[in-house]
Amino acid sequence: MKTSPPEHCVDIESLQLDSALRLIEQSGQTALDVALPPQKYVQGVIDALCSLSSLDALTGLANRRSFAHAMEQELDRVARSGDVALLLMVDIDHFKRVNDAHGHLVGDQVLKQVAHRILACVRPMDTVARFGGEEYAVVLPNCSSSYGNIVAERIRESMAHAPVVLGPHLSLSLTVSVGGAYAPQWIRSEAAIWIERADRQLYRAKREGRNTVCLEQTIDTVVSTEEKELLYGALNFDAFEARMAVANLGNANGATP
């Protein structure tokens, strides 16, 4: 006679794991050994589901959810440590043409291969994520500005230097545009601001002809002549200087010793 397990033990047969197991199987992860002790088996299912929910199904990169987590962690860290961290946004140039000319399956293959090339360019500690569509995001903790330039350029070159081979008769020459921005050191900031700054550099790279890297070097403190003109052109500083001179004269005469 089979004795029912004590209440704190998990009875696997009574758990409805069918859809979870099907998802895990579909994702290509190795099947769990049913002979495992129940505790280990359930833990295995949970682990497999966790990795499923943090990875992009097509490329195997971090998905938006785990990317958001990596960003939050990094923002907390730089606020506390003052470390330099870089966010890169990478976008495949003219990706729509690939889909239009060769179909979405080829497009998917391209997305996978670009993912592999980006991964090969960065350190294990960096997070490479599929940001959406043909756009990727890379979070690089502890990344000095000299290294930032090198790694962004390396990613661009890895695409520009060798075509993507998709089969014996099909290889495509593709390029990427890269935009990047550093997290504000010491300061608590928000992921959305950081992403927007990096995105702005990506648009700049696209505007400058694609196959280009644009990094926001430092926060822009330069005031252009155009800005200065608008700032005090209207304020008529000749008149200001004249009044200042009169006021100074008045001060000099009326100042108490």
Place this chain on the structure above:
Amino acid sequence: MNTPVGAPAPTPKAPVVYVPTFPTDPKRALVFAVTSGKGGVGKTFVSANTAAALAKRGLRVLVLDADLGLANLDVVLNLYPKTTLHDVFTGKATLREAILKAPGGFDVLLAGSGLVEYSRLTSEVRDQFQTVLHEVLLDYDVVILDTGAGISDVVLYAISLADEVLLVSTPEPTSLTDAYATVKVLAAQQGRRTIRVVINQTLQPGEGRMITTQLQRVVDRFVPALGSGPVMLSHLGDIPSDTLVRSAVQKRQLLFSSMPGSAPAQAIAAVAGRLGDLVQRWQGSRD
């Protein structure tokens, strides 16, 4: 058609706003950072006199030297403290011992020149500074951070701790340029949306408001709106140029207390009135 195969998390479309370092709690002090971009525009003069004016309105005010020893708050207030923030950081004194009574009826926490070595922002300095601020927040209605000149990491850090930014500029082109650069950095780096402006040493009525309006025009045209929307400059007031200011500084007197009837003192009172309204609104949700 390029939607990812895996279900992506929704794009963050929520409005981006400045993230305060200290939790929003109406029982704690409202923290103002007084900054300027350019030095020598009267930042410390505005900090100290506004503190006196706020104190006169019955508010509990603390002015903190956030220039870490390089501010001349001690000079403006004619204070020669035996105990400073430096002693607190090095464990030689308690925080309460380092808080001084300033002539204008407010409290002041000076950094002490020993803190010059802190002008590099290490995580220790940051932690200590933040701990100090955290400890005093519940004892005051207003904490004023008198920051240094320029847009260094120390200044930006100090500003990042504040709920409100008070930007002081004179009508001079160099001062305006640096004030504008400060606005740009604060918008881009911290996602600040509202920055309050005081124009010091104005020469005629209405000049300050005109300058703030012009600053706003340049901001609207050249400072890209982040997710948070456009940066708004709010004009707090003009402080007219007056020889009395110079003589008060020379005599190391607080103008607001020593010559309360003077035009600059009354202008300070008006600025403090507007800040007082902000404090009242902040505390409005108190029980």
